[in-house]
Amino acid sequence: MKGYLSFEQVVAMPKYSIKLAYKSLLPVNARQPWATVIWDRLGVPKHRFITWLAMLDRLNTKEKLMKIGVTDDNLCLLCGTVVENQNHLFFSCEYSSKCWDNVSKWLGIAPATSDLHKLIHWVQKRKISKFRKGVIITGILCTVYHIWKEINNALWNAQIRRIDKVCDTIQKTIHNRISIVLPRAVSTRDRSWFLALVTG
Template identity: 25%
Template sequence: MLRLKQDLQLFLRCNVGDGNTASFWFDYWTDLGPLILMFGSSGPRSLRIPLNATVSGAVTNGNWNLPPARLERERESSQEAVTLQIVLSTLQVPSAASGGDVYLWRNHSGGFGPSFSSRVTWERIRNPSPPVSWNSVVWFKEEIPRCSFITWTAYLGRLPTRDRLISWGLSVPSGCVLCSAADESISHLFFQCSFAAATWSRFCGRFMASPPATLAAIADHCLSLQGPHAPRAKAVMKLLNQVIVYSLWRERNVRIFRGVTLTQEAFFRGVDRAMRDRLLSLSHSRSSAQVAAPSLLELYFWFLSPFS
């Protein structure tokens, strides 16, 4: 609990009204911060205020009721007690006329306000890293969450491919289960493998001249796509990237753990079905300005190779 209070003091303050809610020892209600951090475990004994007391518990007959500072000089917390007496002399004594206690949260400007924002709090807690170029390729409005997660993990290089498992000291076969022609790695599994390359080649239509070679190449291609329908075509390409990566990873796992294998054609039909289902679900949300433009599903057909 003490650790939690130490963390909260960075984000939470208390304006004391009647003092019936604010904790005397744990809340940040004076400029000294939580008093338990200042006085330590001996504080409740030296000030004669229980650990669970509210601020109003330190008031009697409209005045602060703490042991005189001169008596505290003979004790361990004498200097802290003197400082507290000085601070309290500048504060209004809690009373019913002042209303209830009010808790204030850190806001975006660095001050404190009555409303809590999880976004502001998160931005102040986290240690931000520089944005990555592929961020918008992984997280976008039309995404499929399960596919986004696997693609995100792939871009981070953290999927447990066999080369990584071996580097961790695990005794596993090194070969790719999709083609058996080379060792499994992220770059091989998703692009160099003949099974993966054949899948990508089925989508080398109007927007993709040749199968991509890396995840970075896909990101660059998505971001550089030009043309009158580029914004919507980018959404389709990003979705296609995710669905293929997810499907290849799933096929790899099904072969290893279930011993079930799809043919190249059945695998393509699975990717195609997933794309059509997702894009059909998005077709109902088109704005009036987009009605005349090709739908996402129509743009998807432009990705299909004429030789598919």
């Protein structure tokens, strides 16, 4: 934040309001190219929020917590071998990488990257229907959310679920969410693809 408004800025406002003053104090940020993809209505709201935080590098990973003196250990709670940060969690960690591999195979995709930002960009550039892109993005959002949930489960309950159990939860969540918010204007081909995905 800038911290203050000049007299000229206040006088130039058509009508003074707290909202306008607050907005003028905020820094001007460039719109992120991935924002519309993350906030697509097919995704579960809490999954979108956690992924948005991950994309902005705002999740409180152990690396960040160690820097501010909250913990003296910065190793990943899932694999226990590497520093826990955004890049490691999504999806360089052995645990999260195996989860994502299972989910991506289930979705029928084989991206050449495991980096979250590059993965979102890869989906955006694919020459497939909007619905299929939405389902794949929902898969990414759901995987990010459940990896973060497992981190918290490991931290607070000292438990880590088996990868196959996490993947089953992810698949069921994707199926349930898409079934609830399924757009009307989905082609027969895409409906068949989704049905094969959830029944196969």
